[in-house]
Amino acid sequence: MTEVDQAAPAGPRLKAAGPGGRFGRLGEVRHLGLVAALILLAIVGLVTRPENFATSSNLVSILALASTIGVITVGMTFVITGGGIDLSVGALMALASVWATTLATQSYGPVVMIVCAVLVGTGAGLLNGILIAYGRMVPFIATLAMMVAGRGLAQRMSNQRTQLVQQDNSMIVSLSTTRVLGLPLLVYVFALVVLFGWLVLNRTTFGRRTYAVGGNPEAARLAGIDVRKHTLLLYALSGLCCGIAAVLIMARTTTGSSTHGDLYELDAIAAVIIGGTLLSGGRGTIIGSILGLLIFTVITNLFILNGLNTADQLIAKGAIIVAAVLLQRRSLKTQT
Amino acid sequence: MTEVDQAAPAGPRLKAAGPGGRFGRLGEVRHLGLVAALILLAIVGLVTRPENFATSSNLVSILALASTIGVITVGMTFVITGGGIDLSVGALMALASVWATTLATQSYGPVVMIVCAVLVGTGAGLLNGILIAYGRMVPFIATLAMMVAGRGLAQRMSNQRTQLVQQDNSMIVSLSTTRVLGLPLLVYVFALVVLFGWLVLNRTTFGRRTYAVGGNPEAARLAGIDVRKHTLLLYALSGLCCGIAAVLIMARTTTGSSTHGDLYELDAIAAVIIGGTLLSGGRGTIIGSILGLLIFTVITNLFILNGLNTADQLIAKGAIIVAAVLLQRRSLKTQT
């Protein structure tokens, strides 16, 4: 996608901010708008629902809600920064959750279930990667095909039914019910994935190469980077995240189902883009994506608290997204 | 999106194929794979359901099915070729259909209803364009916001009900029930839009500038093209197509509803991409998009003719998409 931005009459361009949190201050500046939008939403929350919004239990609830899709968003940030896109995330999460909750898998206990979910996600991600890196398919189409087929397979495995996590395997459910220092375990899983993602993207050669592969694949190739292998790994990483997300959704819903993660792809991509990652690749930050996701989650939470009807919610949501983005642009501008 | 393709070990590059049916022979070559895929699907149809598939009524039915989304696909081809994306198409079609079927609008008769649908679509498209071209929002986010808000508005206007086209206005419904030379009128509308789109994209300065704006916006700007205005017009055009599609869906379902056009954005984008338009802009053909769309429509038709269940349909659809794309790549290769 080419933003018109690039084509806009010169004047000081906004491009100055470097990719990655690489250069301290600049990195912060570019997220200022998102933080401002979040603060604004929080103020709205405090004003409209003083007794509910700022309670610790509500904040925990926001984090728990954000965690499944948050894990997926981390993987998506890598893929998009690396110049690709992954439409199959929701379907892969569903497939992994179904696979892990089949009777056969459940009979081996919770650890095997977790391993199964993670392997299924990673494996399907690898398949995406092979189609794209070695089959040279356009990422949009390859992952769309995977999305469609993944849901189909999940429906078939589950016989279109919801599969309950059995009593014996309730260890998995405890990820959502057990709290440490007031936070359910799954929030820690989410935090770990974010931390891990941030480290890899900002502090390792893998991360640096991701920027290169997304920014100018030809240059990356001529600089000796194995672009195909790298691309393959990016999709596998995204699949891995889907597998982890599957474990979290199993914990939260106590089920595996082919309907899990419906439209997650859109939400995850939206969070990543609103967080400042370029859809054309080469630029992106984990922090931005997570802030973007939190904005969406807080909006939803505010709506829940205020009991808006669906129609008004949607209208308001659209308006808020526009406002948040314009706010972000403005804050960037005044900084440069 | 950067395709890995670009980064792949060289060998004669595939750049040769020109944009548009522009370059006679070359133009045909690039669509060969799609045509081959269609023919293959037709053969499958003939073999599995000889008595149903090749009947004229089935072919008419396929065209009628393709027509609403087909019209939208034409607009989408312009937007994507021009370097953008439009996620709001399904929602805009729904909004236009609802607006045109409110009691107030219906009281003015079918012509006003049609004008209303077209104006609502175009107006909302203009708003998209303003946000993107002048508000400098990323197209993905701006049109996502419009998609969300558009559905909300549609729900609100219709009070979440399905609005029937009244008896007095059945002229609209006759677009679907009246046949000329065996084809329902809406198929002619579809054909006209395709023809119009092809002419504009390939034979007018507007069309050629669309390639420039999408392929190299900076070059377009230096060549004196008003990139912003052009971008604005592209989204308005897409909105216009949504308005026309709204008329067709009203004809087909005899209703206006906020649920119309669910996930059309994904289908339209997929058709455009499978048809060879680059998601990054600068390259695209109307013919390719329509072929891509027909492939999807025929697949669904075949599945239902053969009584496949949804799960298997989805799995097969995923596999067929992959096969079609690989087939297309292969046919391109052997041609160069």
Place this chain on the structure above:
Amino acid sequence: TSNEPVATQQASAPAAAPAAEDGNDAPGEKVVIGFSAPAADHGWIAAISKNAAEAAKQYTDIEFKPVEPTNDINQQISAVESLIQAKVNVLVILPNDGQQLNQVARQAMDAGIPVVNVDRVFPDKLSYRAWIGGDNYGMGVAAGHHIGKTLKDKGVSNPVILEIQGIATLPLTQDRSKGFADALKTYGFKVTAQQDAKFTVESGTQVAANLLQAHKKIDAIWNHDDDQGIGVLAAIKEAGRNEFFMVGGAGSANAMRDIQADSGVLKATVTYPPTMAASAIKIARLIAQGKGMSDLLEQQVPQSITLASETITKDNAAQYLPLGFES
């Protein structure tokens, strides 16, 4: 439909105003009722939300707290959690999927908040105090009997019977299909082909248009849902087919009017009334106030209430029309 003459809209308002003399309707202690349902993306669900809200409005002692309707399980869980946190007195929940929301409903019960479960049922009885819903299996049975009997009477052998389902992944869809198949079996018939749609008008059109091509001669169609039925009928009209008859599902006012007019292929529909949401609110209020249902001998509200699925034909359409919901 919202653009029908105003008169019918009024008439279709759920459950006539509470009879004044009924002691149960007399204002009691104040109760806060939390309400969560899927996104109102089609007529039936929209009617659910509206019926609930309107029922609540009739009582001065109810504070009605609806939360964001959503089709995402994860979000509905959060929504219910927020209601638990807000310490409502009683919850009315129509879950997107009973199994997936089971745990959070259980949490509510454990926290001392009684749950009234509507329509899609929780698998664990500890997760709800009362359930009210339609009889999905019964609906299929009713449709199956109507079709089976009609065809038998006509003396058709080996009939082509099509079934257009709603959302395939819902257990209620599977129950409906099972009932349908079981009933047809008693006549020695079976379903020739089955496709699922999504409860929306457009999905009905798309599926029906293709199905009509797959079967050149059809004897009967059962369509699970009258919302998508509008689209199915449009596709039939577009294809110019009329050699068969069709039975609908859920019982929308629109379908009933069509049946009454007897102008097309739609000859009957089997009900699945969204009035259940209004009843659920009343039940929730009674539970919270510790009252029973005055017509029953029991001191308490029953644990489960299944609404009968009735078959509506030209003969009784007029009588049921006021209960039909606008799609």
Place this chain on the structure above:
Amino acid sequence: MMRGIVKQFPGVRALDGVNLEVRAGEVHCLLGQNGAGKSTLIKILSGAHEPDEGEVLLDGSPVRLAPPTAAMGHGIATIYQELDLVDGLSVTENIFLGHEMATFGFSRRAEADRATAELLARLGHGEIRPRTEVGSLSPAHKQIVSMARALSHSARVIIMDEPSAALDHDEVGNLFRVIRDLTSQGVAVIYISHRLEEIREIGDRVTVLKDGRTVAVGLAAKDTPTSKIVALMTGRNVEYVFPPRPGRGAHEGRPEVLRVENLTLPGRFADVSFSIRTGEIVGLAGLVGSGRSEIIEAIYGARRAGGRVVLDGRTVRPGSTTRAVRMGMGLAPEERKAQALLLDHPVAQNITLASLSRYTRPRWLGWLDRRTEFAEAERLSQLLDIRPPDPRRPIRTLSGGNQQKAVLGRWLAEDRKLLLLDEPTRGVDVGARAELYALVRKLADDGIGVLLVSSEVPEVLGLADRVLVIREGRIVHEAPAEDLDEHRVLDLVMVSAGQRPGSDVAHPPTEGASHDRG
């Protein structure tokens, strides 16, 4: 006529009071080091940038030139330094982009194609077909299309920002013919080039820029001494000279770094065999399109080709640049923007891209020690005198020449066995050239092999130890550089290159540059 032009970019004052005066019918040359502000100045003239201060006068009255359409309206056409063509459009469509021949919005395609064919013929390139897609053209042909586009405007002022950078000798002759043609009709041409001999040949007057200021106006192009011009540009006395090379036969008996056997890519090149010994610089001379870049890419593994490539005794598996780099090769590709740079990334990251694993702590983990990395980037950027000297700037904001230095820097971070340099001095100024030449020679002296492609024959002759002459994908001659001179090379290169004339253009005097070595 421009007066007191100032242009500020965030953090840089690119132009700081520039004056320029151009007369009708003259070729006015702009000279200056990389980053001096030449491109910025002409972007103001073409309306692509708006000046912060200063005014532009046309025929004595002040004019506003932004946006580009305004400049075009005033008869100013521009060939930009970075080729700004649309790959997806045909040659004709690119040429008439923005001023299409159309009736009611419908393109008059046949007419436009005819006009295009005429323009191309005038430029001596009738063989480029109007309907060819521009993306499939070679860089040189793209440059021709850019020129045709500028001509299509029938302008009074044509600005050319390094138009000859992508052209070989023969092509430059053609270009000059066209320029003379234009000036004789009273068109003013503003000409930018880092090749002083071109200025000598075609220029009338010269304006010199240094650090965003005008340091000399209206010097006579033909007879201002080179030393004076260079001193004005650089503020010091640099001699445009090649470093001394080790004597004839110095490399004999040294081990081979590279051996290429029967390298063949059907339709592009065939049976290419040669070798490079440690410490040796081998030059590839040939016309544009003769296949030099493709040979280099094949050696590097970026293209699959038949035959064998042996590096330091080990066969290089074709098709993997990763392996080539790991084995010790480095490539500075021809099109830096498309093939080498991460435009939005800092200079530092562009420099360290190919040697990332050097800065990892446990290598297997890939954990970057960013301090070491940055220090290394800073060292190299100083070594190459990249300006402005701030490795944190996005490389997009550097001038073309400085970007090129960063690309070379990428391969200095790690010990290489073989460097493949494809047009390494394209767009690099005189001062920096001398430094680059010295650097390449030093690398060779330290024991690596260098394969050099350049369209400037003097450069190949001056820098290389041995020269391979390529014609139509085959090696037609091989000799020590001392045994060749420019005329001999041009003869070899052009025999049977038949269809193109161009020999009717006098060879430019091989001004001082190539032969007076220090």
